[in-house]
């Protein structure tokens with residue numbers, strides 16, 4: 001064996017070692033996820049993740065190719081989140097509910113903690129149309145916007161394991177509800193009018209609320225919508241007084257239970 005072949009063989013040996021360790025690691029992630037699921041333990045442990053990252057930083061101090069090594073580990077950590085998500089959920093998650101109930105917040109958390117892809121319906125529609133939701137309402141009217149929502153939901157049907165942060169009015173149309181139920185679980189987030197007002201009072205991108213920021217208006221619109229929201233929901237989660245981690249823990253548990261009941 002010449003020198004070059006010997007060096008190449010060393011690299012191949014390293015690859016085999018990395019591969020074996022990675023497969024073993026991934027298996028460990030699956031086992032931990034199942035253990036947590038079976039024993040009702042929390043899925044989201046930010047402190048633990050911070051600890052792992054701290055360990056990595058301390059281990060790579062002064063080592064060659066520090067950044068490259070860290071990049072690989074971050075990719076492994078992200079992959080581990082995906083493995084966790086695959087073990088826990090096997091359908092799309094449609095987050096529905098009144099403006100400000102926390103759909104985008106919950107979607108963002110699931111993206112960060114389980115590496116789940118997020119579809120922000122309002123954002124996608126605004127980008128496609130090249131104008132804000134408020135402008136779409138003003139220029140083309142609400143009916144036009146509602147058609148765009150239905151069209152987008154049909155497209156989402158071909159995705160798997162995505163989190164869809166729906167527009168607040170999506171559940172009002174029966175055809176939308178039927179579309180969501182074809183590929184996933186509909187999760188209704190609720191909050192009382194006082195909480196909604198508190199959460200939305202400083203924003204200006206909700207045309208239906210813009211000139212109506214009062215408990216009375218919110219309570220009335222919420223009441224008008226309640227029946228439709230509840231009929232559309234596979235799962236309901238009350239969000240008042242809960243933080244996003246608590247809501248997402250509840251969400252994952254309830255989606256698993258719903259999925260097992262089916």
Ligand SMILES: Nc1ncnc2c1ncn2[C@@H]1O[C@H](COP(=O)(O)OP(=O)(O)OP(=O)(O)O)[C@@H](O)[C@H]1O
Pocket residue numbers: 097098099100101102103104105106122165166167168199200206239242243244247
């Ligand atoms: N559980 C919560 N506790 C405290 N604040 C929250 C919670 N959930 C969301 N918020 C805050 O409330 C505001 C509205 O939340 P968010 O944008 O997620 O609502 P949304 O349901 O996506 O609204 P929209 O239907 O208008 O898109 C944000 O400022 C967010 O940080």
Ligand SMILES: O=C(O)C1=C[C@@H](O)[C@@H](O)[C@H](O)C1
Pocket residue numbers: 098099122133166167168169170205206207208
């Ligand atoms: O509740 C609603 O009807 C709406 C909620 C927002 O997400 C936007 O989709 C739009 O402002 C309409």
Ligand SMILES: [Mg+2]
Pocket residue numbers: 103104105165
């Ligand atoms: Mg939102």
